[in-house]
Amino acid sequence: MLKVLLIQVAREGPGGEVWRPSRLWFHGVTLPYLAALFSPRCEVRIVDELAEPVPFDHACDLVGITFMGASLPRAMRIADAFRARGRPVVAGGVTATAYAQDVLPHVDSLVMGDADGLVEPLLDDLERGTLRQVYRHETPPPLEDAPLPRYDLVDPGRVGPYFPVEATRGCSIGCSFCATSHFHGRLQRRKPIASVVRDIDALRSRGIRRILFVDDNITLDRRYFRELLEALKSRDVRWTANATADIARDESLADLMAASGCESVSIGFETVTQQNLALAGKARFQTSEYPEAVRRLRERGIMVLGMFVLGLDHDTPGTFGEIESFLLVNKIEMALFHILTPVRGTPLHRDLLEEGRLLDRGFSEHGADRAVFSPAGMSGIELEEGFWELQRRFYSFGSILRRLVLVRPDRHYLRRLPAVAANLYFGWLARRRQLLI
Ligand code: B12
Numbered sequence: 559m560l561k562v563l564l565i566q567v568a569r570e571g572p573g574g575e576v577w578r579p580s581r582l583w584f585h586g587v588t589l590p591y592l593a594a595l596f597s598p599r600c601e602v603r604i605v606d607e608l609a610e611p612v613p614f615d616h617a618c619d620l621v622g623i624t625f626m627g628a629s630l631p632r633a634m635r636i637a638d639a640f641r642a643r644g645r646p647v648v649a650g651g652v653t654a655t656a657y658a659q660d661v662l663p664h665v666d667s668l669v670m671g672d673a674d675g676l677v678e679p680l681l682d683d684l685e686r687g688t689l690r691q692v693y694r695h696e697t698p699p700p701l702e703d704a705p706l707p708r709y710d711l712v713d714p715g716r717v718g719p720y721f722p723v724e725a726t727r728g729c730s731i732g733c734s735f736c737a738t739s740h741f742h743g744r745l746q747r748r749k750p751i752a753s754v755v756r757d758i759d760a761l762r763s764r765g766i767r768r769i770l771f772v773d774d775n776i777t778l779d780r781r782y783f784r785e786l787l788e789a790l791k792s793r794d795v796r797w798t799a800n801a802t803a804d805i806a807r808d809e810s811l812a813d814l815m816a817a818s819g820c821e822s823v824s825i826g827f828e829t830v831t832q833q834n835l836a837l838a839g840k841a842r843f844q845t846s847e848y849p850e851a852v853r854r855l856r857e858r859g860i861m862v863l864g865m866f867v868l869g870l871d872h873d874t875p876g877t878f879g880e881i882e883s884f885l886l887v888n889k890i891e892m893a894l895f896h897i898l899t900p901v902r903g904t905p906l907h908r909d910l911l912e913e914g915r916l917l918d919r920g921f922s923e924h925g926a927d928r929a930v931f932s933p934a935g936m937s938g939i940e941l942e943e944g945f946w947e948l949q950r951r952f953y954s955f956g957s958i959l960r961r962l963v964l965v966r967p968d969r970h971y972l973r974r975l976p977a978v979a980a981n982l983y984f985g986w987l988a989r990r991r992q993l994l995i
Pocket of ligand 1 (some may be wrong): 566567588626628670
């Protein structure tokens with residue numbers, strides 16, 4: 559049997575160090591899923607660098623690496639190091655695909671797009687010594703045969719309580735800045751509900767009851783989403799997922815979410831300025847409907863994590879305060895802010911390139927706290943400073959008290975209290991100007 563080592567590369571700090579949290583609360587399904595694709599012919603070891611160091615001397619026939627955003631330079635150094643030890647290296651994933659020309663000089667092969675259906679030919683070629691530079695599908699493959707991820711390879715002592723499950727891949731909305739909706743051709747593919755339930759049941763049999771759906775937009779096809787929720791109802795799990803701001807328009811759907819164990823949703827609000835939404839290709843949503851959406855979820859005990867991108871063209875130095883007050887007034891439990899990153903292959907990247915607004919700052923700057931383009935309504939410094947100030951103010955003690963503690967108690971009050979601990983931790987990070995990962 560071939561031996562394969564699969565590595566998820568972490569991001570480096572300014573001094574080249576890798577910050578390793580004591581526990582990975584959330585993780586992706588990439589490694590366990592890839593492990594399942596390789597397993598029929600290989601003995602697989604997976605290493606998430608956020609949880610353990612890279613074992614450079616591990617004896618294996620192939621090293622597979624996956625990475626996101628600012629981890630690219632480190633991933634390339636890791637690839638070089640394995641190749642220097644005589645190990646062939648294959649890379650894959652959204653970032654590797656978007657930046658293929660930067661990755662190819664450092665690897666033996668690159669899988670662009672989904673690996674489903676490409677692992678067999680890759681292994682055949684590896685055994686024959688004829689690895690190709692690029693493996694890719696003409697059209698994204700269906701997910702009918704998606705295997706059960708190798709959850710057994712993940713150490714629950716280091717990871718969790720949330721375990722990742724994938725139901726769908728891709729999103730058809732096509733926000734101008736989103737890497738994955740363009741990566742998957744603005745098309746959503748769905749796993750059969752039976753396969754999703756199989757994955758969840760495999761986790762339940764390991765005593766895991768908390769599920770993170772890693773899907774870009776699991777709510778897109780409402781019929782499918784409802785069917786999935788019906789199947790979850792009897793399974794006694796707690797789940798969280800990405801959702802869009804229109805999710806609570808239909809109150810019966812919100813009821814079903816609560817009844818199926820929905821604990822929280824991450825909503826891509828992106829902005830509180832309607833012109834920005836239009837600019838980002840999300841004009842079908844209305845910022846004016848955000849408060850009602852939050853209220854409907856809140857009264858059902860579903861917490862909201864608001865996700866925002868900063869630096870859209872209608873953002874000004876006043877935007878940070880507007881977002882903060884929206885979050886305070888609506889008592890939103892958590893929020894993640896991200897300065898826009900123009901990823902190659904997205905309309906945002908194309909437009910900024912045409913307008914001469916891209917800054918040549920290197921990949922290690924492609925993090926949530928860096929402006930790698932010239933914003934329209936403020937300077938890059940103002941954007942970066944505004945990012946930290948917003949983070950610090952939102953997670954300040956006063957804000958936590960107003961949003962989570964000194965609120966009129968309802969029957970879900972106690973369920974929200976664990977969010978206080980998460981808020982305090984984020985506040986501690988913000989005061990040190992440190993990103994979560
Ligand atoms: C879960 C998740 C996380 C988790 C867990 C990460 C982890 N360590 O596992 C957390 C929250 C930690 C995280 C963090 C970040 N993430 Co993230 N994350 C995701 C998310 C939602 C799901 C990943 C997943 O499980 N996908 C399902 C699997 C099955 O699909 P897949 O990974 O694409 O893999 C398939 C193929 O791509 C291919 N493939 C992938 N890798 C490889 C490797 C080899 C060798 C081969 C052969 C094939 C292959 O085969 C797989 C099967 O077909 C994706 C969005 C998405 N839908 O993918 C964003 C996403 C990958 N993240 C992204 C980003 C930007 C980040 C952050 C940089 C955000 C930040 N804070 O700044 C950080 C960086 C973390 C780090 N230090 O590296 C972006 C990447 C965009 C880009 N161009 O770089 C994405 C695409 C989100 C988006 N829409 O923009 N993330």
